[in-house]
Amino acid sequence: MHFLYALLFGAHFMGFFEGQFQFLMLINGKSTLYGLQQSTAGVHHSEEFFLLNYEAMEKDLKVFVYPGGNPKTCYHSIDKKLKSNYASEHYFFMNLRNGSFLTENPDEAHLFFIPLSCQPMEDQDALPRYKEMVIQNYVRALTIKYPYWNRTLGADHFFVSCHGIGNRATAAFPFLLKNAIRLVCSPSYDSNYIPHKDVSLPQILELSFPPEGDGMWNDSTMESLPIQLSPVETHPSRTKLCFWAGSPNSEVRKNLRVHYKGLEEFEIHFVENVKRALVLDTFQKEIHRSKFCICPRGKTQVGGVCLAESMAFGCVPVIMSDYYDLPFNDILDWNAFSVILKEHDVPIMGEILKGIPEDMFEKMRQNVLKVSKYFKWHFRPVKYDEFHMVMYELWKRRHIIRY
Incomplete structure (x- = not known):
């Protein structure tokens, strides 16, 4: 042994x-x-600094959106269910359109948004290479037609980088990756993600079937899953140590199977090629009765929407990944509401979690509930929600020098 x-x-x-x-x-x-x-403080690194600058952001930040995007190809419709783990991209586009940060005057803009994923496709079923060329032609036309890009070589521009087609298309423009701010769904250091310049865009929960007649669906998908449970299940007795369900598609996940599969205290389920929404539908009760939710690195990311699951269900996340930027890491003190381990810590994870005193766990769980508002998307932006937190991250990255 x-x-x-x-x-x-x-x-x-x-x-x-x-x-x-x-x-x-x-x-x-x-x-x-x-x-x-x-953490010996609260859930923020500096709450006073955050609140002061957040108010300045809400009051002053202006964003110019380049024309040419087709809203039907990128804005999420309230009449349709979410079909992708990358629905955060759609929510961001929609919230930006419906929010108060837009300006039609580029001279007063702090930042310029390139709507890469909003390009109309004559053939929606076309090959990925064709879609990449459409995006590349769009970006190339912007740099020729408008003067704003060339003033900074894109340093005051930003775009969303979640879907594979957009990622491959932008690879043709080195300055787009090097200079512009990217909102990234999978911010691993071993990808093209650049820490301290790019922004982690947290993924959201998705439902396989929206609840019929549930008005909350129109307000926040993050709240839809817990609302479907009974009051007893909403505040459950957490009898299991930790939960995880997903595909063993990485070394750290395979090690979870080796060390913890079948153990009584661990709700560990290995499923192959199953959509995350179906996993959530199947294991809601298991998540609610677990103290910790494991968020292990997958092929390229930390468990997809695992962090959002933890926040929504009041489960303390156990993050197992090397070289990964946690969302809003420069604002929130993740040590106050999560357990952060390295990938090689899988064999000792169980003893580490068992060794955390009950009062410490309860404090962390309460902090999870406190920060959950920062990880919610709404159809119409709400103060301190995920959209505003992303905009705050952009605000901090704006350039002070005006051109």
């Missing part, structure tokens, strides 16, 4: 030292001090 897991001074030996929850474990016969960072 390669690993021997035991807490040396009892199952819940722990201590606080400079903001760390620490305990000793035997690994390969050697005692090792293992620590989890614990």
